[in-house]
Every structure is written in structure tokens, then in C-alpha cells.
Amino acid sequence: MSLLANTPKPPYYAVIFTSVRTFDEQGYGDAANRMIELAQQQPGFLGVESAREELGITVSYWQSLDAIKQWKANIEHLAVQKKGRKLWYESFKVRISKVERDYGL
Amino acid sequence: MSLLANTPKPPYYAVIFTSVRTFDEQGYGDAANRMIELAQQQPGFLGVESAREELGITVSYWQSLDAIKQWKANIEHLAVQKKGRKLWYESFKVRISKVERDYGL
Numbered sequence: 001m002s003l004l005a006n007t008p009k010p011p012y013y014a015v016i017f018t019s020v021r022t023f024d025e026q027g028y029g030d031a032a033n034r035m036i037e038l039a040q041q042q043p044g045f046l047g048v049e050s051a052r053e054e055l056g057i058t059v060s061y062w063q064s065l066d067a068i069k070q071w072k073a074n075i076e077h078l079a080v081q082k083k084g085r086k087l088w089y090e091s092f093k094v095r096i097s098k099v100e101r102d103y104g105l
Numbered sequence: 106m107s108l109l110a111n112t113p114k115p116p117y118y119a120v121i122f123t124s125v126r127t128f129d130e131q132g133y134g135d136a137a138n139r140m141i142e143l144a145q146q147q148p149g150f151l152g153v154e155s156a157r158e159e160l161g162i163t164v165s166y167w168q169s170l171d172a173i174k175q176w177k178a179n180i181e182h183l184a185v186q187k188k189g190r191k192l193w194y195e196s197f198k199v200r201i202s203k204v205e206r207d208y209g210l
Contacts, residue, residue, distance in 0.1 A: 003159060104199060
């Protein structure tokens with residue numbers, strides 16, 4: 001698997017999730033891996049890219065706003081979102097954006 | 106400075122730059138720091154977030170497509186883009202997107 005998401009020709013959508021973690025590691029790694037696995041099974045999922053240093057950035061790509069809405073409302077994902085707010089994240093920001101153009105090397 | 110970019114109420118624009126580096130380190134760190142410094146002086150710049158593991162992700166935020174176009178055409182930035190293509194990046198992707206909605210913790 002390439003590290004760069006192999007997304008189709010725009011337009012499509014990007015969810016930019018940036019976060020600062022707490023020191024609570026319990027359950028975090030497993031939940032993060034499981035969420036990637038689960039997202040990949042969602043309708044309209046196009047790819048994901050992730051990196052973490054002091055700040056973590058995960059960008060997931062989607063066919064439509066509706067696909068993003070369905071992913072946000074996934075039961076297992078909802079439970080993990082709740083834990084994230086309570087335990088794992090000091091702060092985070094979710095930005096929903098429409099990719100209009102892309103190019104690369 | 107907070108690690109999460111303190112962006113205004115949407116809409117605004119995000120440039121999602123994801124990359125895989127080569128092993129060529131020469132000049133890279135200085136150029137990367139200088140580009141952040143230079144971007145911050147550009148008209149329409151709103152903030153930047155960055156993390157690198159095997160994959161690097163830098164998201165910069167802008168008031169308008171025109172501000173992004175001006176940044177891309179900045180003389181000093183153009184020289185660094187050329188070096189990036191030739192020396193520092195194995196592969197990269199630039200995605201220009203319009204942030205329509207955001208929320209956070």
C-alpha cells in the first residue's frame with residue numbers, strides 16, 4: 001500500500017482531523033487501528049493519510065458529505081468518539097473540506 | 106503558540122500537502138523552516154499544522170484561492186519547490202480544498 005492516498009480526480013471531500021493527545025494511552029492504539037479498519041469498510045471511503053509528532057494529523061477522503069455523515073454516525077465510531085473526548089484528546093479540531101484541485105509528483 | 110491552528114469561522118481554504126521524503130537531508134530542514142516563516146508573512150495566511158512520521162502532512166490555511174496562488178508563485182518559494190521536486194521528495198500530493206465546516210474540543 002502506498003503511503004499517499006490514491007484518491008480519484010476531484011471533486012471529493014477531505015476530513016482533516018488534527019489533535020493533541022493526553023498522556024492516557026489505555027486502549028488508544030487499538031481503537032485508532034480499529035477505526036482505520038472500520039472506515040475502510042464504509043461506503044464512500046477513498047483513503048486515509050496519518051502522521052503524529054507532538055501534533056497528530058489524520059486526513060480521510062470521502063466521495064460525498066453523506067458518506068462522511070454516515071461514518072460519523074457509525075455506532076462503533078460514536079463510542080470511540082466519546083472516549084476520545086473524555087480520555088485521549090487534550091484538544092482536537094475536525095475540518096470538513098471539499099477538494100477542488102490536486103497535483104503531485 | 107497553540108499546536109492547533111486557530112482558524113476563523115469557515116469558509117476558508119486548506120492546502121493539504123502530503124509527502125514521502127528521499128534520504129537527501131541537505132538543506133531540507135532550513136528550507137522547511139524558512140518556508141513556514143515566509144508563509145506566515147503572506148497575505149491571507151491563516152495558520153499551519155504539520156506532522157511527519159514515514160509520511161509527512163502539512164496543512165496550511167488561507168483566506169482565499171487567490172492567497173494560495175500568490176503563495177505558490179512567491180519567488181523564494183518557487184526555488185524551494187523546484188529543489189523539493191528534484192532532491193527532497195520521493196513523492197508528494199498537494200490538495201487544494203475549501204473548508205465548509207469545523208468543530209472541535
